[in-house]
Amino acid sequence: MHAAAGGVGSILCPWAKHLGATVIGTVGTEEKAARALANGCAHAIVYTKEDFVARVASITGGAGVHVVYDSVGKDTFLRSLECLAPMGMLALYGQSSGAVAPLDVTVLARRSLFLTRPGLPDYTARREDLIQSAWELFEVLGKGIVDVKIERRFPLADAAIAHRELEARKTTGSTILVP
Numbered sequence: 001m002h003a004a005a006g007g008v009g010s011i012l013c014p015w016a017k018h019l020g021a022t023v024i025g026t027v028g029t030e031e032k033a034a035r036a037l038a039n040g041c042a043h044a045i046v047y048t049k050e051d052f053v054a055r056v057a058s059i060t061g062g063a064g065v066h067v068v069y070d071s072v073g074k075d076t077f078l079r080s081l082e083c084l085a086p087m088g089m090l091a092l093y094g095q096s097s098g099a100v101a102p103l104d105v106t107v108l109a110r111r112s113l114f115l116t117r118p119g120l121p122d123y124t125a126r127r128e129d130l131i132q133s134a135w136e137l138f139e140v141l142g143k144g145i146v147d148v149k150i151e152r153r154f155p156l157a158d159a160a161i162a163h164r165e166l167e168a169r170k171t172t173g174s175t176i177l178v179p
Contacts, residue, residue: 001025002072002080003096004036004044007174011137011146012069014040018145024059026052026076028169035172052076056083064088074098081113089114096167149173 001016003009004025013023017040025041027033033044045055056065064085070076073095080090090113092100108115124130140146151173154162158177165171 001036001041002068002070002076003027003169004039004041005032005172006071007148007171008071008093009036010039010149010173014146015140016040017042018140024056024065032172053079053082060085067091069093071095072097073100081107084111084113086111087114089116092117096169150176152176153178 001009001013001023002025004013004023005027009025013025013036016023023041024043024045025033025036025039026045026047027036028046028048030046033046036044043055043059045052065083065088066085067089068080068083068091070080070090070092071094073092075097077090077092077100080092084090088111092115103115107113124133137146141148152162152165152171152175154175154177156177156179162175162177166175
């Protein structure tokens with residue numbers, strides 16, 4: 001899980017742990033590593049101090065991981081593919097560092113890898129899917145499995161500043177814009 005101390009990472013990490021996953025999180029600082037561990041990560045990799053691909057290989061005994069959740073994009077994408085086990089999946093759901101360059105899909109064939117770029121509107125297009133997804137989230141929130149921490153609030157007029165803070169990876173927890 002890239003950005004394991006960020007807003008989405010703070011939801012996905014404890015939820016994945018609750019579902020039985022061994023979660024490996026990447027973060028940019030020691031402070032964020034502590035947050036990632038508190039979020040349920042079994043391992044926190046500070047990518048500014050160590051090579052996350054090598055560390056994932058070490059943690060998994062060279063087997064790789066079944067899935068990588070990547071909200072960072074350009075800076076992590078190709079290296080995330082290197083972390084995958086054969087038939088593993090990369091879920092690229094954001095691009096805080098910028099858009100990923102076009103990909104020669106034969107790269108995926110090296111280990112029969114899968115790639116997805118999910119978008120929330122497709123998963124919640126039907127009302128019953130939206131209700132089910134919301135219910136599942138509220139259920140884990142209500143049980144205390146996931147705890148959403150709003151760390152930063154920006155006036156809507158400062159949306160550009162908020163985006164720069166996110167892109168510079170200066171945030172932890174959730175960041176919201178206040179109208």
